[in-house]
Amino acid sequence: MFNNSDGSSSSNDTLSLWHYDGEFLDKSHIQPLTTLGYLGTAVYLTILGSIATLGNGSVIAVYIRQKKFRSKPHNILILNLAVSDLGISIFGYPFCTASGYAGYWLFGDTVCQLYAFMCYTLSMSSLNTLVVIAGFRYISLCHPQYAYRLTHHVTAFSLIGVWVYSLLWTVPPLVGWSSYTYELFGTSCSIKWTVENTSEMSYVVGSCLFCYLLHLLLLGFFYYKVARRLRKLNLRGQHAMPAVRGRRDFLTSSRMQSESKATMMCFLMVILFMVAWTPYTVSSFWSVLVEEIPLAAATYPTMFAKSSCVFNPIIYAIAHKKFRTFLFQTCCPWLYRRVGLCKSNPYLEQQRKDRLRKQKGQIFCVQYTNGNVYIGPHGSRGCWSEDGSGDGGSSGRCHYHRASGSVSTLRVDNLARRPHAGNAPKTLHPKGRKYTVQAQVEPVPRTDNDSSSSEDSVHDLSCIDFTVL
Template structure:
């Protein structure tokens, strides 16, 4: 039997292709929005936020480089391109997946280091240092992705025939050291570091809250760190949660014959793992006021339904901008702004005259 032919009924293949197409669209749109928002405020972006931008790049790269081929192969009821595209697909998946894990690990370490001095208004990490860390994540991912091409490890088709990844069943005899090293360095150790760091951040926030006499007067930077920790923690949980079932099935195929795994059992964790590229923009939209308001500003129509204007929020924990589409309110906002500018101009003139 051809290793690149589907082991599933055509109806299941068509359904899997439609599901992957939906995931691809959501991933591209969501992560493009993250990158557009980051570009629009690039002059004000803080160093730790670059890690979230890098995560969006890895998700977008995976969606663009992999999902179209997977969708076309599913609807073809056989893998397209044979060995060459299989190696390409496996390399891209391993490369972007490792880059995502490395970025999440660095994000956790940075969040932990920032939490050590919550009361300090100074920036805890410079952009140059974050750039070095980001470069390190990409080089680390590239090194691991190249190992199978250099003979340590191997790329091959999935048991159900319509996807390619590391050839787990073959590597248990040819490269057992690669399997142990890969799972240790790219799953187990990163997961331990992430859990330890966010536990440390939560403990630090708890101590900060307890040390304050009045719990209602919590500094804005502490509130912001709490919100950022929740977002980063949910992103990490989402990624690890998506890939853990796939990792379990992969380990099973190493220590047992892949033929003992039904095609459906091997396909479902693979599809579930690919949803990891969609979660991050959704988490940003739900839990980040700034991101939600920027998306609304981008999508808010300005020609017929009204003009978007910004008003400062009451709660400044995230420097959020609330957007409203209303012509009358827009005029009122402009009038208020003009009055404020005029009063500032008069005050400046009075101050200038008093010094003469």
């Protein structure tokens, strides 16, 4: 697959494949592969390009079609990752793949430089975006008092910073600080890693430090802090007693699981990106220290680095349940509506939730004991009880029972507001005194440290969408 290190071919056929038809770039360092070697790289890139285009295109389609996926600011960062990876598969793979089938670079020196600039910029954008995602996770979990500031505007400014920082390191080779040139095997283009003067040395060292090592340190710091925070919250949730009244001061178990899964997904994205690019970085820095590196040491890391844009869509599909649902709904809406027509069908469940949101309702907190049910506005005490002894301003007979899935039904009979300041009582529903409400609830289980009796213990429920049916 590889030729001798002096650049001579192992066969006359390989020599005849290489055409020195460039305009101004130096090609004396090129060591051509064998015919089989070029064919292998071309087939490999064809497979990678197809998977990357389909996967990242699906992510973008889900973002465009699904409003819920667009509602969260951090999903804009996921979109930017998909756009960057799709850009590599569109603007990078076709040129390198076609040249691999031909056995030489087909498109001239100018396109070679533009190709290297595009691939370098898009790869830097992906790495910068991973750092921003890690920073968002760090702020949300370690400094939740500032999480409300992570709005769409902040995310947009972060993305501007991502692209500006990328261009700060990818434009200089076009204007004289180092340069873009052919890779050692001749069918791809990149930074000129072999240095001949101080200017080229400074750029290569700066790129390794500020375009890789700095990002690695930031990612390590962010995820180390996030892991410690999640561990503390997990321990606190195991030992803390649920709050009888008011808000709980710790994350619920489902929230913990959600945060842990999201963090693990982001961390896995970082790990795979680093695994893909670390060999290439080592190979590039090696070329700075020695005059010539083996052809295999330049080819394999380059091909492996090109796989980085394939990993993210696969991670989303495996680790993100909602993304799988959105993807299925986007790509196969007709089939999605007809698969699993039962109570557990996610499409029917989502449609039911959408109908509930369209009705008038408020956010409430629910608490219940063995004999009482307390329903109150978000952040307040319970306002209704079975025996009329609650802290709020209304009373009535409430019956709680579990329904299938995560939706619980509260049957409320003869529920009316108490008079306030001489006002007459008002029923909560004009059609009668009996009605049913449905709500998304999440009970917090009692811990072993709960010393209260079973008769007085209150199982606190998370905030819910309280809707009169």
